[in-house]
Amino acid sequence: xxxxxxxxxxxxxxxxxxxxxxxxxxxxxxxxxxxxxxxxxxxxxxxxxxxxxxxxxxxxxxxxxxxxxxxxxxxxxxxxxxxxxxxxxxxxxxxxxxxxxxxxxxxxxxxxxxxxxxxxxxxxxxxxxxxxxxx
Amino acid sequence: xxxxxxxxxxxxxxxxxxxxxxxxxxxxxxxxxxxxxxxxxxxxxxxxxxxxxxxxxxxxxxxxxxxxxxxxxxxxxxxxxxxxxxxxxxxxxxxxxxxxxxxxxxxxxxxxxxxxxxxxxxxxxxxxxxxxxxx
Amino acid sequence: xxxxxxxxxxxxxxxxxxxxxxxxxxxxxxxxxxxxxxxxxxxxxxxxxxxxxxxxxxxxxxxxxxxxxxxxxxxxxxxxxxx
Amino acid sequence: xxxxxxxxxxxxxxxxxxxxxxxxxxxxxxxxxxxxxxxxxxxxxxxxxxxxxxxxxxxxxxxxxxxxxxxxxxxxxxxxxxx
Numbered sequence: 516x517x518x519x520x521x522x523x524x525x526x527x528x529x530x531x532x533x534x535x536x537x538x539x540x541x542x543x544x545x546x547x548x549x550x551x552x553x554x555x556x557x558x559x560x561x562x563x564x565x566x567x568x569x570x571x572x573x574x575x576x577x578x579x580x581x582x583x584x585x586x587x588x589x590x591x592x593x594x595x596x597x598x599x600x601x602x603x604x605x606x607x608x609x610x611x612x613x614x615x616x617x618x619x620x621x622x623x624x625x626x627x628x629x630x631x632x633x634x635x636x637x638x639x640x641x642x643x644x645x646x647x648x649x650x
Numbered sequence: 651x652x653x654x655x656x657x658x659x660x661x662x663x664x665x666x667x668x669x670x671x672x673x674x675x676x677x678x679x680x681x682x683x684x685x686x687x688x689x690x691x692x693x694x695x696x697x698x699x700x701x702x703x704x705x706x707x708x709x710x711x712x713x714x715x716x717x718x719x720x721x722x723x724x725x726x727x728x729x730x731x732x733x734x735x736x737x738x739x740x741x742x743x744x745x746x747x748x749x750x751x752x753x754x755x756x757x758x759x760x761x762x763x764x765x766x767x768x769x770x771x772x773x774x775x776x777x778x779x780x781x782x783x784x785x
Numbered sequence: 786x787x788x789x790x791x792x793x794x795x796x797x798x799x800x801x802x803x804x805x806x807x808x809x810x811x812x813x814x815x816x817x818x819x820x821x822x823x824x825x826x827x828x829x830x831x832x833x834x835x836x837x838x839x840x841x842x843x844x845x846x847x848x849x850x851x852x853x854x855x856x857x858x859x860x861x862x863x864x865x866x867x868x
Numbered sequence: 869x870x871x872x873x874x875x876x877x878x879x880x881x882x883x884x885x886x887x888x889x890x891x892x893x894x895x896x897x898x899x900x901x902x903x904x905x906x907x908x909x910x911x912x913x914x915x916x917x918x919x920x921x922x923x924x925x926x927x928x929x930x931x932x933x934x935x936x937x938x939x940x941x942x943x944x945x946x947x948x949x950x951x
Contacts, residue, residue: 534672535683539743544689549754550681552674568877570943573927608674619684619765627758638924638945640878703795705860708844773841773862775795 523582524595525575531607532597540593543615545622549630551610553603561646564604570638577637581629589625591616598639658717659730660710666742667732675728678750680757684765686745688738696781699739705773712772716764724760726751733774787813789820789853792860797838801828817842818849824861838863870896872903872936875943880921884911900925901932907944921946
């Protein structure tokens with residue numbers, strides 16, 4: 516069975532992500548939510564935040580394809596990914612991944628693998644904005 | 651460094667858990683939230699829900715000790731566990747675990763291990779309430 | 786001969802249809818293992834479901850050789866993979 | 869001789885201080901590998917940062933032997949472990 520469109524949702528948002536929603540697909544026994552928060556330092560240097568760039572429509576399409584692959588490989592019920600585009604200040608949320616499955620192990624494994632592959636294959640970049648001046 | 655009380659929070663609640671809160675400890679780069687949802691069938695039989703029992707104060711104390719162990723072993727920033735006591739109907743949330751860390755891998759590994767050990771060692775029981783009559 | 790009141794929880798309490806069992810031990814100074822065995826004798830339907838169980842004495846898990854004394858609060862902590 | 873306009877993103881765009889590079893290829897029918905090499909020649913500061921990069925041609929990742937044609941939309945997809 517190949518995943519349907521309704522099982523995978525992708526949303527790119529300008530700036531920091533808003534609060535999480537009560538996402539709980541029917542039939543799920545385990546719902547896991549991962550949030551990536553911008554940290555104020557990188558390699559010991561102080562940041563103001565990060566600027567994210569995408570290459571649409573390729574970015575959304577590839578995130579959707581990756582989500583569908585992960586849903587299928589791990590037998591998940593549904594997956595939703597939210598990512599910021601543009602500047603996100605320290606301490607704000609720039610990435611949120613929701614995964615729903617019947618059981619916990621599949622949800623956690625699918626989540627981990629989605630993020631690994633996202634970093635390797637998705638056209639989505641981050642640029643550090645240093646605290647003092649340009650780079 | 652052994653974890654401080656403020657790093658680990660335990661909350662047992664009568665009935666289904668309410669909505670998740672915006673839990674995001676200072677310094678966290680990765681915040682993961684796991685929800686356990688009561689599923690309407692078990693071993694092919696229909697349920698009305700599950701009844702959870704604890705043995706206080708042992709249950710809360712051991713959850714706190716487990717949380718502190720996991721925080722220390724995985725170098726986490728903080729951990730919060732919420733669990734229902736009493737009857738929880740199908741499709742409602744009976745368990746929620748939040749884990750915060752600097753990076754993703756530690757958060758996911760700590761979460762997985764907390765739940766594994768919780769099932770093995772914590773005095774917290776579930777009893778199925780079957781759809782038709784008693785058991 | 787000592788009789789210890791032992792609390793039951795969860796699936797074990799359902800199975801036994803009671804929340805407490807009186808465990809009659811031959812010894813005046815029974816070990817936790819002897820108390821657990823006496824629980825199975827007092828409530829045979831539980832006997833085969835005690836393999837993964839431990840006793841808590843005064844809210845602390847103990848091993849089977851630890852002593853149980855009259856007046857201790859004793860509970861069967863059965864681990865059935867719930868949660 | 870073909871000149872291909874190639875888009876840059878993220879850290880690579882910052883490094884090059886531009887969002888597009890004109891890649892001059894000797895061949896009239898260059899491969900993606902030749903275009904990527906020409907990007908490094910046109911913008912030497914990028915050359916050592918193209919090892920983990922691929923080209924996207926019309927929003928599809930291609931391999932280094934795939935052809936690039938005039939009029940294609942071409943972008944460097946550099947993977948730097950972001951996200």
